[in-house]
Amino acid sequence: MDNLHDFIRGTAILGTGGGGDPYVGRLMLEQELRKCGGIDLINPEDIPDDMFAISVACMGAPTVFVEKLPNAQATITAMRKVEKELGRKFNAIIPLEAGGINATLPLVVAAQMGLPVIDGDGMGRAFPEFQMTTFNIYGVNCSPFVMADDFENTILLETDNALRTEVYGRAVCVKMGGIAQVASYAMTGAEVRRTCVPRTVSLAVDIGRTVRELRVAGKEDICEGLANYFATSDPPRFARVIFDGKVQDVIRGTDEGWTVGSVTMSSGDSDDELFVSFRNEYSLAKLNGKTVAIVPDLLFILDRETGEAITAETLRYGQRVKVIGVAATEEMRSEKAIEVIGPKASKIVEPFVRLEDLAWNGEQ
């Protein structure tokens, strides 16, 4: 159970400000784990070329998810439909996202079906749209893309590109009641290895465990400790605590179903000011007007005492926070990747610069 709570805490942090409330996902997983005991997690490096995997996710509004709960049975129906289209059975599940509620749902489905889960995903964090995956970026076909509702009605989308799938799918999702279970990006073991962001399920567990252990030990600053952890993650990543301060102003609005806005934080002991903008997820951080982190690199805003994630929806004046920047993996930072998940996708004009190449206080 410690493992489960660590994982949930980690997925909330990897939600990078978005991804919905993990509460319902945790309960679903608890319920399934009570029945099946455990889930097999396999390292992408260890999977055979001819393994056949499918990514599953829940599409729609988190406000709806808390009433009309995600439905693993409907997800299985969507998977079966893809199998029927392709004439081949799946023997593994791969998560679409590493953060938010969609990091949990694939584990629930895997537990129900007795299938292993591949330790990796298509985003390395949370993103809002189906085309924003490394699977798509490196040429895995999103179609056949099957959506299922609670009645196990299915809709099959065969499109020429993933962005169009996203647009058409989103419209169907509204008609399905604001929530749909999706199976997409069927791929072989070789394709998984070539395209996924590796070891992000265990990364979530490690992040959650690191925070818990630092909290119990009570010796070291939790956020500094978490940033230090990334030096030893697999693969190791550049990470820094970018800011330590207090939330001063939060501006929120919406734009075609996106929660957009920004937050300004002030430092307790200097005149420094950090500005973070978000489009569902945190996308850009500027320290005194200078960019210090930009999407797809990861931004965590954490409670400075507990290390728990604070989402864009729960940001409030007065919160004492620390902001951590974490380098995205190489899969997420290639030229091709930046086209799909870089600043432009979040409507940011400036170009992507690696976190480690950006200057901030105290360094460079």
Place this chain on the structure above:
Amino acid sequence: MHIGVDVGGTNTDAVLLDGTRVVASVKSPTTHDVGSGIVAAISSIMKSSGCAVSNVSSVMIGTTQFTNAFVEGKKLVPVAVIRAGLPATRGVMPMTEFPNHLTKQIGRQSYLVEGGYDFDGSEINRLDERAVVRAAQDIKKRCISSVVVSGVFTPINDSMETRMAEILYEEIPDVEVSLSSEIGRIGLIERENAAIMNASLADLSTAVIEAFRSALNKLDIHCPFFVSQNDGTLMTSEFAEKYPVLTFASGPTNSMRGAAFLSGVKNGIVADIGGTTTDVGVLIDGFPRESAISVDVGSVRTNFRMPDVLAVGLGGGSIVRQTEAGVTVGPDSVALDLLSEARVFGGSTLTTTDIAVAAGYANIGTHSRVSDLDPSMVEAAVDAIHRRLETTVDRVKSSRGDVPVILVGGGSVLIDRDIKGASEVIRPELSGVANAIGAGLAQVGGEIDKIYSYNDLGREASIEQAKEGAINRAVSAGASAASTSVVSIEEMPLAYLPAGAVRLKVKAIGNLDKMEALQ
């Protein structure tokens, strides 16, 4: 005249109010049977004021009995749940999260039936009434007499829950039914959890409300009485008997409402400084700001209307230490042993109270027992105490800019200087009975929490509809139409859904119809 009573774990306080004037007040011990403590407290204020019971037009009672019973897992009854939502919601069964010590008493009996709504109000499925009948018969066979009915998006439309309740009443004559839509907001599991908590208190609520009722009878008071809810509004005794869970966390709400009244401040910050902790909350238009995050009660998550109160380890008994890094204050406290442990009372532990005495601004105990303290250490401790309050006040503030700070509670003697971020520091008299005053002043409220389509209805019409709904609810809960107005509107567009769907939470508040007639 009306009476406010606060039945706490330790004390039962009562105040007699004439309009908004406090005529008499008393603090007396809570008794094991609850009732005799209330009788004693009310008798005392009637006697000291010389007021005749026939002049009392209403009695408002705040109580922590139900919260305590649930958290301690005492006096709970078995509960069954019928949820309308199939084919949706199988993923999380009712009571999944309830800890064993609770399910030992309330069980895990639940039934899922076809029904429920989508976010836009359309039916997921028609309610499977035959399945409800079968569930009811099974519940009857199992001799469970308290039942929860819940369903997907029932805060948007409660007809399915109402129909399920009707069926239960037909099948099981003496059944108690808790409708989730009467209790909670959007968030099926949290709302259902709260309804289960409520149902588990069925026997206790009958006993407690009966104790209130017979106490008033004994006093020859025959006017209606009300119970205060966690959002600072009232419910009738009949409604409270059905929905005791709505009293959870009404204590801090009443204390803040009382502080608002005593100080005359409607927008500001209340710091309730006790022996061990300081509870700091924000007043908005005379009501406590509600918590934005979910609240766990007895380790079960709910989506109650809890006041957003930040508790920090600063109180009159907080222990003061000289360390290498400087002087520290708390968070540990000598708590109930203040009167024997603190230096000024002859003890050997240095507490914040000793510091306030040594610094010369509090006059408690024996000053000479702290005269040996190093003045620079005392100064540092006074600084630390004020800084702790300042940081806490700053954390709860909802925007920049100075606001009034109201100090209540016995520990408020610790504060002597201006507070950074405070436009003024107010220390009202009678702050010891702020809870009872808060209960006595409570108004009647109504709330709407629904999802509207701005695409179909437009923003203005949607907001108008929600406002009207909230006002109607307040009026049907007993508010006078003339005094009822909307006090808050929250607008939350549904993220990741380009459907123009927006969740609106609107709250309306009004005076009790009865009271207005008298003023």
